[in-house]
Amino acid sequence: MRTNLFYIVLSAYFLTIGSSNLFAQDLPKSKKSFPAKNQATKPEKPLESETELPNPTIKKIDTLKLDTVKKMKSVLEGKVKYRAKKYAKFDQKKKIITLYDGAELNYLDYELKSGIIVFDYEKNEVYAGRLKDSLGNYTQLPLFKQGANVVEPDSIRFNYKTKKALIWNSRTSQQEMNIRTDVVKKENDSVYFMKGARITTAKDLDDPEYYFFARKAKLVPGKKVVVGLTNMYIANVPTPIALPFAFFPITEKSRSGIIPPSFGQNNTRGYALQNGGYYFALSDKYDLTVLGDYFTNGSYALRFESSYASKYNFNGNVNVRFENQINSERGFPDYSKSRVYNIQWSHMKDPKSNPNSRFSASVNLGSSQYFQQSINIANIGSSLNNTLNSSISYQKTFNSLPQVNLSVTANHSQNTQTKQISMTLPTLQASVDRIFPFAPKDGVKKGFIKNINLQYNLRAENQFQTTDTLFFKKEMFDKARTGMQHTIPLSTNFKVFKHFSVSTSVNYQETWYLKTIRKEFQVTSNPPVLPAGKVVTRDVNGFDAFRTYSFSNSVGTVIYGTFKFKETAKIQSIRHTITPSISHSYLPSFEKYYDTYATDASGTMARYTRFENGAFGAPSESFANNIGFSINNKFEAKVRDKDSTATAPKKIVLLNNLTFSGNYDMAADSLRWSPMRISGGTLLFKQKMNVNFAATLDPYALGDKNQRINTFNIENGGGLFRMTSANMTINYSLTSSKDDKKKNIQGARNGGREDDLFGNNAEINSPQVTDPNEEEEEEFSGFYNAEIPWDVNLAYSVTYSNITGEKKISSHSLMVSANTNLTPKWTIGVSSGYDFTNKGVTFTQIRLNRDLMSWNMNFNWSPFGQNSFWGFFIGIKAGVLSDIKYDKQQQRDQTLR
Template identity: 60%
Template sequence: MTRQKTSHIFTKIALKPLNTNLFNIVLLSIFLTIGSCKIFGQDISKKKKTIPSTEQSKKAVATPNSKNQPSTLVVSNTDTIKKDSIPKKVLLDAKIKYNATDYVKIEQKKKLITLYNKAELYHTDTELKSGIIVLNYETNEVLAGRIKDSMGKPSQYPNFKQAENVIEPDSIRFNFKSKKALIWNSRTDQGEFKVKAVLTKKENDSVYFLKGARFTTSKDVDNPEYYFQTSKVKIIPGKKVVTGLTNMVIANVPTPIALPFAFFPMSKETSVSGILLPSYNDSNNRGFSLQNGGYYFALSDHYDLTVLGDYYTNGSYAMRFESSYAKRYSYRGNLNFRFENLINSERGYPDYSKQNIYNLQWSHSKDSKGSPNSSFSASVNMGSSKYYQQSINQSNIGSNLNNTLTSSVSYSKFFPATVGSRLSLSATHSQNTQTSEINMTLPDLQYSVDRIYPFVGKDGVKKGFFKNINLLYNLVGKNSFVTTDSLFFSKQMFDNAKIGMQHSIPLSTNFKVFKYFSASTAMNYNEVWTLKTIKRYYDKDQSEVIDETINGFDAFRTYNFSSSLGTTIYGTFNFKPDKKIKSIRHVMRPSLSYGYTPSFEKYYDTYATDASGTMTKDYTRFEGGVFGAPSNNNSNILGFDLSNTFEAKITDPDSTKVDPKKIMLLNNLNFSTSYDINADGKTTLAWAPVRVSGGTLLFKDKLNMNFGATLDPYAIDNAGNRINVYNINNGGSLFRMTSANMTLNYSISSKDADEKEKEGKNKEGQRNGGRDDDLFGRNTIDNIRGRSQFEDEDEDATDKISEFFASKLPWDMTLAYSLTYSNINRESKITGNSLMVSANGDLTPKWKVGVSTGYDFVLNGVTYTQLRFERDLLSWRMDFNWQPFGDQANWSFFIGIKSGILSDIKYDKRSVSNR
């Protein structure tokens, strides 16, 4: 066996040096033979049994394949020769699949496989595509590179993908076992960054070292408009990027902007905590400032927190806390709180002042999928009445012009049963920013039981007077406050609260009369509970009438009756067949109603109005209650209503269509008035003014027109009071127009086919109390968060620009006109007459402009005006906003990187008005 083993080795080696001389062959044979015998002799002395012959092991074999079909490489678990009875480790522990267009070359001696032209190689989670791939399946190394095309240019660059990481270099050398790699001129995406490096060393699956690297958010990593140049970079995919000395380069020109090191989080989570850099500004009466600096806390996957602050050198400061939260299939919302300590001028100067203002905003919505039988929603906007006018960091024109802040928080629950019921709890808030008056209800309780039909049979048919009789039960409880800014949530506010509860049971039915008339009748019973009443008397010591509050339970009960009768009348007016207008259809819906409420004098008392006690007046102790007070007047009123719609059929402009086209002439034209049967002609007049209202859409539904007027049949005296004399009998017309109004809204754009073009344009401005359009301008505070002032467009739109781009310039325009007439006291004048316009357009594919302005013809002045300019700088964005007129005149300039991860690299300059 010794000779057999030795000769086997000798023969194998002796076949190689065929061209060497005899001396070298003999010398080499002696040394190899001696070495082999010694090693083998040591093995024999330790063995007790002879080594049985083994079957020939499988060598690396590439399974044959047809062209363009993947081949499979299988590696055995044993070597051909056993040494020291220790089995050799497997180098490749999984199959390798490969493919190439031109050829696949296998070299058994060199353990190489060469793939050429559109080469592909797959191993576990690794994919490699390139022009040429050379695999050494003995050392587990693969080398991939480019090839030249027919024009002699490099093509088919390597594309290396491992798990979710993709690299596109010029060439790559990779080891399957150690997972290490050397990559030349690599290109890869890391989060929002595109990275290119001269040389990349892949240490393992989670660490990369780059040399001569540059990274950018530009789409073109080979020719970016800006990039960050650094000599050393460490990348942990999906987690972070750490660099050494980093220099910012713009248009291939190095800038003085440099950092000794940089850290960029690349977490796959929704967001990462980090510092928010402030912007610099200055003000004439507050000094220099740093605004919107702070920190962003990514607290969890469900909620976050942003803390922002402003500081002025005269001592003014502001703090803002903003939080967003969401849970899928459950709820979502955001909560913002803003506080500002405002100091004007300097202490000791006559214009020095100091005040605190605040604003709280909260919006919340619940997904109905989470709990179908309950809901919770919130829309809160409350705070100091002058916040939007005086804030040092607020540029929302629509909010500045808003005179009312409203809030609502509500919860509702449905209780399913044979007779279902609903419970609702809410809190409401209404605040007048001009008078600082606040009306608040906390809480507002409502409970109702579903409609019950007591006379319906087992068949469930509700037909006729009796079977349609139904009743409900409603419970309403309120705790109402009326206060001001200075007393908000103070003890006095709660002491003046109005508390009450109302029970109502309406009983109603409906039925047909003479086949064509629909009749309904109803009776309603109300019972009101209150915890506060008043006692009114004349105080001789103070010489005035005093209302003394009486705390304690009290109640009153009322009832009323109502009925109505209505029908629908159709009329069609046909024209000659050769006319363009074929017919006009008129639909009338007249309605006659009657309501009766008796007098509840039993709840009334009398009080003296002077010290003698001879002059008395009636009052009820329930005056000022949250649900009002019972009436001591008998109410007996007839109501008249008439609604109209007009439609036309015209010849369709499309000659291929046979049927005429329907168009709407008037969406609605309504008349309403009432007659008081119990009117005495002195304190009360019989006829109420006639109210006329209507609206329609014109010019292919682009023009929305609404109008209204009030027509009074009675004349007025010299003091402007209505008198019991018809206006026509007083030398006038049948009706005296006391007021009228008309509004027109017209919107056109280059994208009229897109009905959702303006949807969601200014949601934040609307939430702050502004308009949902941009007639008052747009919210320039968005620059702080790096959002564009214009609608987001298709990112590839700029790539589709033709040579003559002027053939398509997107634009849109909105016009609004308002006219108000007043003639209550024969003043006969126009009290409101204004025209507003907003227009946006693209001067070029990269330049956008916009304007919002208007003119008040009564005050003869320009309304709030905003000019907007924006330049798309590919990876950067620049815009300028200017409000040149009014107390809120200001301007802002912004330039910064679009990417959210680099949003702090910006220049944001904003003027601060002297408020």
């Protein structure tokens, strides 16, 4: 508080006593006077005032000179508010003003509230304290607020001349930290000296779970806290953890600073310093974190992490990771060395910022073995994933007539087992919306002619096929395949016999390439033995194109059937919906685009097309004339609702999308029938269990060499169909609460699963900080909860294979994940499974988590298997003290591949 507090309190004095009258010439006759006494006003309602006061130091002056005296300017800089519930007492003799019960003073950005406020304007001091109620409890503790800084002491003594103050048993909050002190000396508006300070991030300052006790401390609000000898107390019990001095940064904005490393040990790399680095607070919209690891055998790792956001525009994050891994020591037989990296980028644009323009990115690429070998990643879901996928896209809509859509996309797909990479950089797509040239102006389209429409689509791609060792090297770009494809579909639809929907279309396609091939037999000069040469494939640079067309027709309808039961029955009716359809497709032969070449010196010829290595494939040489069929079934039931107040029965799905499909090729000389595909699914147990199944039925038999032959299976002594493959998956999720479970976002971003069937994602030695955007915790109701929340996830999968007559179960497994809160603060989880085919337990993880109010403790253990490890962590949740932690783990053994 500043010296203006003197005038704030004096305003209460002048507003309550009243006003004095001055006369220019004649003085009024004096009336009978009485000695001044202490006076107190007790209004029926609280005293309130808002005014701008004159200078309270004006003395009595000679009335003859009054006309020549200039009016003194008020020293107050703004309006003053004061309030007291019971009374405002003024003692002129002692020069003391007292505001009692609910006392308040407001001036500029100062606000003082207390049970009692006493102002001694002779000593230039203000005192604010609390009151006692009838039970002897203290109430109405002082509250002093200046801007965003709030102090809640037991009492405060302030000198407005020197700007110094003494504050007893004060409580204040500075960002995530709460501070309680025995005595505070306010030197000025920006420096406070504290004695007996308790610094904590706990919400309850009177009974914190932990605190740092500093004998002496210095507080600069909004900037820092510097302390002397400091001890850590847990549950008011001193610990041997002590520091001779400490520095706590306090700021409303992000500040750059050093991130101290964690100490660790690895079986094959020695001792380590991990996750140490520097945080760069570059802006309010983006930041950068640089982290590194170093092992005593020479291994090291670097990570660059950045988050950015622009409100109502976009947000995203970028992670770049590189590791130089060395196992064992040079000269030992198990010595090995490798370099792995991973790049992740996630970007989302707010669709409201520009509805006609959209940009998004989801990138996850790098070394195929990064998640299997990484020093810091210990997530089985990420390490077992076989593919890494990336996509960056920009879409633009032009609101013309007709509407035009444009998109540019870059896609990446990487197989971590074969190390093969497929990439399109970029893919350009453009389309013009449907045009109905024969539709009337009123927009009503009915019949064959009026429904005729055409559309234009363009797709251009630049494709690359490579491995991760050649990624973005010259060899990758040398094998690029570039092409452009134009498609113009012309179609119409109409109804016949009122119940059948007919559609017909003609599709024209033109494909452009900038590179084709030529095959020829090259004779060697002096062949030692036959053959006297080899087939050589050469690239031919230059523009070339081919054109194709096709026809298709389809007819379908919808059939409904309902079987009703008695009204008293639980199941009142069953409805069967059948959606049959028959289609016909015709594709002529484009043999004119095919040439011949010699395969050997004898002159044996073979056919090929110069477009066969193109980005969009090659034209078909074979003639196709197919008839396809599809029958989709859906079964629904109406059951009586258990709720007696319900007025209508409840509808449930018994079987959803039971589909039979296949086709017949009239142009083929043999094996005209394709295998029949059967698929379906349903939801059971109040839609908590999802069941999906599929099977392939082949009408043809197998020959002596287990190949398909042009003989029906029933004619070969078998059944009507031969099941070649079948699979079924069951996912069952059960929980005791309605709240959605938190998803494993980082695990999914790494390429794993969002659930915890393969364990939770964990980065070794990484700070585990509470998300500030998370909702506030529920009020603590004790360490026991009669209602124990829990959740269970089951995933069952079985696959049958009989393509070549093997008749075996190729895969058969059951995965389970369960979590429960034994108490409101104890969480236990387990993930495991069993492989019935290989007869072994799959990845198993046991998780224990303890919420210690301001702290968090967890323990993860994978007891056996190739990915066995354990890790223990305990640390403070608040980000400002996240470096105060203990982290210990046994890292899983990693094998370089």
